[in-house]
Amino acid sequence: MTRETRRILLDGNPVDVVRAGEVLVAGDGRTVAVADAQHLPPVVPSKIVCVHLNYLSRVRELQTTLPPAPTYFHKPVSALNAHEAAVVRPEGCKWLNYEGEIAIVIGRTARNIAPAEAGDYIRGYTVANDFGLHDFRDTDAGSMLRVKGADTLCPIGPGVVEGWDFHGKRIRTLVNGEVKQDGTTDEMQWDMHYLVADIARTITLQPGDLLLSGTPAISRTVYPGDVVAVEVEGLGTLRNHVVSGPTSIRTDVGAQPSESEEVLSTAQGGDWEFRGIRKPQPAGS
Template identity: 75%
Template sequence: MPEYRRILLDGAVTRVRREGDVLVSADGRTVGAEDAVHLPPCEPTKIIAVHLNHRSRVEEFKTTLPPAPTYFHKPTSALNAHKGAVVRPARCEYLNYEGEVAIVIGRTARNISPEEAGAYIAGYTIGNDYGLHDFRDTDAGSMLRVKGSDTLCPLGPGLVDDWDFRGKRIRTYVNGEIAQDGSTDEMEWDMHYLVADIARTITLYPGDVLLSGTPANSRPVKPGDVVEVEVEGLGRLTNHIVEGPVPIRGDVGAQPTRSEEVVSTALGGDWEFRGIRPPKR
């Protein structure tokens, strides 16, 4: 399956093709895949993510799926890349990974059927839909800061343009240990359905990204941790967590909290049903 990446090659943004462990540019220059400075594999005008899609995640939250998917938006300023640093701001504690498949649009799409949607997809890459749950109390509806803060949308390492999404394993590793283990077969709504659903009212442009949902067992990570998301046929997306040097400002806006909802969501439960209490400081 052809895989294409965007890297910095001699200071210039360059599209390259992966050939084994080597990345090759159109003019023949090469660089080792492990040595390259990666960029996100696409340039979206928008990033749209589905709230719940994997049955294991639904069961973990002790809830039920709605009759149709619901979505939230991640700003493009949240974009990050393979081997990039994911920042947990100072004064925040609950930064959760969410490994998933990212759909990349290849043609302008509007008012298409699920059966037509495949022709509008450029390919697929790996995403890690990080969530900063410290802001969940105030942003639970929009998820703006929870999911849209800077660096919280790594994509990569490359774009695979001939990949069948059916029956593929999704695994997330934290410091080499398996943390999530799921399959695209447990998704309630497949990739084509999601594209067609959004395109009913929102025009999708080439490069736009749809994040398709995560399996169970999203949990907090801390500075120093290495998080890898591996999807069968798409490779492995690697990032490391760092502490933001500047604390979240306390003189404006809602502040990070450790409420029942924040802690329970971060640790994998539905706070309304489980009544988990925040740990004492």
């Protein structure tokens, strides 16, 4: 049997609630309708770790092969966002892409565990959208910090579902009601337990930490005004809308948004990072 918990603002305070049908119930007995709740991220992690490439449909789309073991990047916790909240595309940026995913939520401190043990350290699962600003694809030498780390680019929720079996579950991303991504967890080369055990070999995972487990094919650009929904069978729907930021990227410091061949290829359906293709270099470089 599954159990879903959420975190909402209730009378101005962050409160953990349990879902009972279309009602959310606080520990003190207060209730609020699901449709009326102001959601917060359902957990407060100390770290957010994301796998680069895992779903076979994405591998085929990119016309590449998987590495012998998964590779990862890190989103800062300041990127966290919630169900029904706005995702902000900064002024001066054009190439904001969605990536519908499932996030693993750690329930117990995990360090140096076997894949067969990993399930005992997982509290549950939630829906995630690993948004990326590919305008910054040419910076940070593959760390993805500026691409994936901007404020609001990690919405998760609506809740954490415990007791959910991740095998054979459908995941879809819809933009303005139109299906864009459509896959299943059976496409994953490395399952949830493997990912947890892999990271925990050298990095201690704490309760609340998040591991984003990869996305199916067809990550594409979205624009201010678009509504992006990620549906996962048994976990629910995470919905967000895209808005334009009130200020532009500063031009007096740091790398600037760009539209290189790599940026455009990634935003429109390619991913040079996994193709092993070296960009042409300027003469004399």
